[in-house]
Amino acid sequence: MLGFLFRRSLLALFVVFAISVITFVLSHVAVDPATGIAGDSATDADLAAIRVQYGFDQPLMTQYAGYLADLARGDLGRSYLSGEPVGQIIAERVPATALLACLSLLFALGIAIPLGVLAALHANSWLDRMALTLAVVGQAVPNFWAGLLLILLFGIKLGWLPISGSDSLAHFILPAITLGSFAMPALMRLVRAGMIEVLEADYIRTARAMGLGEGQILFKYALRNAVLPVISLTAVQFGFMLGGSIVVESIFAVQGVGYLAWQSMSRSDMPVIQAIVLLISMIYILLTLFADLANAALDPRIRSKA
Template identity: 50%
Template sequence: MLKYILLRGLLAIAVAFTVSLAAFFLLNAATDPAQAIAGEDATQEVVETIRARYGLDQPLPVRYAQWLGGVLRGDFGESYYWHKPVAELVAERAGTTITLALSALFVTILIAIPLGAFAALNPNSWIDRVALGVAVSAQAVPNFWLGLIMIILFGVMMPIFPVSGDDTWRHFVLPAFVLGASSVPAVMRLTRTGLIEVMGADYIRTARSKGFRSGALLRRHALRNALLPVISVLAVQLGQKFGGSVITESIFAINGLGRLALESILGADIPTVQMLIFVFAIVFVAMNLVADILNAALDPRIRIG
């Protein structure tokens, strides 16, 4: 098991740094950082001065090696836009995004697992069709559209929740629902499929013959076994919430990492964008690693393979 974790961990680190390498070269190829800092009306002399000041006159491989060396030392560079250390910017807003991601995951669990359970207990019925319809609708609706609908319904027509900011728990209700809804289809379908398979197992039929009701079977036996693969999927979904928070945080004016990423892109703040991509990649890869470890712990055949 330890060897499996080490191998998966090394692979995860390699993937994260590959993402950072690709992002670094693509960001620097898409725009001239010196020109973006100086502004469109700046003279060539000013642009060249800024280029020399920030070391932008060096080759890209040298600059990437310097950035990577700084990351390994804990130095993430300085923001061109905010003129402060990138690590400080990330630390200031990380807590908000973590709160939003965990809240969204809670919404996913609260909606998807009961829907999947009801659909599995009533296969091919109207309940099953309604549950699948909700899943398909949630998958088809983009976050920005759902966010705007939530603002109109619960911020304008029925002003129940605040629609901007992150001061209290009430500010996270609507954005958590919007961000969590996108994960409902995958978790619901997996719960439904797992429960249908488990409910057809021999030990479930034996328990039914002994007089156990469907509710008791679901709570004591079926749900516990059917949710084992769902747990690992939820770990991956949590990692996706960080990258997916860009649109949601922008719509609801939440000062998290997602909004910081959008502001950095609009301000051509390459050091901040580069660091945020690296952070999102690390979180996503880490959650995938957690999912792999959970799968290996629950299914010994994976470790053997």
């Protein structure tokens, strides 16, 4: 297990390093940082002075070495617009995004697992077809369109829920449903497929022949083995929710990291964008690593193959 953890950790560190390189290069090549600071109305003399002040006139490798040195000290730089430390700006927005992602994942799993199990137990029935239809519709509907429909129905027409902001838990209900509804179909289909495969396995037939109850067979044996691939997909979907929250947070004006990313992109505040991309990538990689470790703990065959 320690060897498995060591190999996966090395791979994760390499991926983080590669992402930092790509993000840094793109942020300095796609947009002129000096223009982002001075604005489009700045003169050539102003741009030249800013490049010297911030070190943009130095070779890209020299700038990247300084960026890594700052990262090692926990310094993510300062916002071009406000001058505040980027780490402080992002830290103020993380709780809202984390709460939104957790609620969205709970909503997705709360529907996907029971519906997937029921669809597998009644394969090829009307319940199974209804579940698959719901999965197709949920996967096809764009987040922004689903969010607008929820706003019109529950926020404006019925007036049950707030449609913008992040002041209370009620403000997160509609965004969580919007974000979770896109992750739910893939999880549900995977639970269904895994349960159908497991329920046809020899050890399940043996358990039934030994007289074990259906509930014990379902929850103690079948669901435990069927849920292994779901763990990996859940980690991926949670990372997607953190990154995909940009659209949802912008629609509902949730003061999270996603909304901050949209604001920073519209204003070319590259240090903030760069830090957000790196943060979401690191969280995504850590989630994938934890999912691999959880799968390896549940299934020793994975450790032996890795």
